[in-house]
Amino acid sequence: MQRRSFLMGAGGLALSQMLVGCGNSNQTQFHIQLLKGSIPGQIVRQFQKSLQQKIELNFTPVEQIQDLFKQLQGWQNPSKTTDESFWSRFIPFRESSPAVASDLVTLGDYWLKAAIEQKLIQPLEETEVKQWSALDKRWQQLVTRNEQGNLDTQGKVWAAPYRWGSTIIIYNRQKFQSLGWTPEDWNDLWRDELQDRISVVNQSREVIGLVLKKLGKSYNTENLDTIPELENELRKFNRQVKFYSSNHYLEPLIIGDTWLAVGWSSDIIPLLPRYPQLTALVPKSGTAIWADLWVRPKGVKQDTFSSQWVDFCLQPTIAEQISLLTRSNSPISSNNVPSDLQEPFKSLLQSNSEVFDKSEFLLSLSPSVIEQYESLFAKIKQE
Secondary structure (H helix, E strand, O other): OOOOOOOOOHHHHOOOOOEEOOOOOOOOEEEEEEEOOOOOHHHHHHHHHHOOOOOEEEEEEEOOHHHHHHHHHHHHOHHHOOOHHHHHHHOOOOOOOOOOOOOEEEEEHHHHHHHHHOOOEEOOOHHHOOOHHHOOHHHHHHHEEOOOOOEOOOOEEOOEEEEEEEEEEEEEHHHHOOOOOOOOOHHHHHOHHHOOOEEEOOOHHHHHHHHHHHOOOOOOOOOHHHOOOHHHHHHHHHHHEEEEOOOOOOHHHHHOOOOEEEEEHHHHHHHHHHOOOEEEEOOOOOOEEEEEEEEEEOOOOOOHHHHHHHHHHHOHHHHHHHHHHHOOEOOOOOOOOOOOOOOOHHHHHOOOHHHHHHOEEOOOOOHHHHHHHHHHHHHHHHO
16 A cells, blocks of 8 residues: 655655754664654654754655565665665655664555565564553554564564554535535545546555445455445445545645545545645544554564654644644544644544554455455456
């Protein structure tokens, strides 16, 4: 899965050149590669001030989760990453790609299984996640895995979540004024009035997943053939869709070519202040959830500063700031939305336990099952 974060707030942009420290070659250095916009610059500065020892913090923002995963692969298999120009395209403000692995890296939950299977990362020490007891059990279960990367309550802790979001609906209220109704759930997307009026991310798991959810099934269904009505429902939904794109699904909505879009909250929420005619919502029957995680590359020695950083991000007051400044949800403060958070963000970031319980993480499926999703999706789009 490729999750885009191309519409960022000022808090995220401040980190684009974040290098804190005096630059002394003898000074201790702490390196992190992270998803661009997922940590505000002021959070890094607060962390710097909280340290008793002076160190050089080097935070490198990267545009795509997929590129961060490739970087993890490159550190373990350097012979496969000899194309320097390729790496320089997505690591801004660097003359060359780092030959030594960073102390910590952002990884999306969807990539966690593959990272463990390919031995790209190592488990975190239990003492590092000091806020472990404050995490909901679903977050604990998400990052507790066996050596094959599968969920296992007896496994090790491989990552620490620091923010999360979901697949949501955004629509133009002005277009719905004459209809007498507004969307509330996935089944509304099948209404006749929305034929050829929807833009959606071009991802088989997301599109087929929302159809499965409409049918009361799981996003992670492993055998699509067991749901005979799926193909027909997917075909009906395809007639509603005017535009598929994972990068530009919001543009048609903004210019009025579509009335409604389905996409990721990390893209959608920062858009709302600029376009007051747009409203976003989390479907009542539940949705897909994604999470940004801290992972440690294999071979990197555990140090005090990486442990302190993980703990710092999960402290309630800092977690709340990350949530507020990046317009995302926090695994720590999921039921404690900042009081100064204005609508329309409050309804999106306020954790509704009933909807959260109905929502799902997109788990890694076997190659044969993924092929089934891709094949069905491609077939329907060609009709």
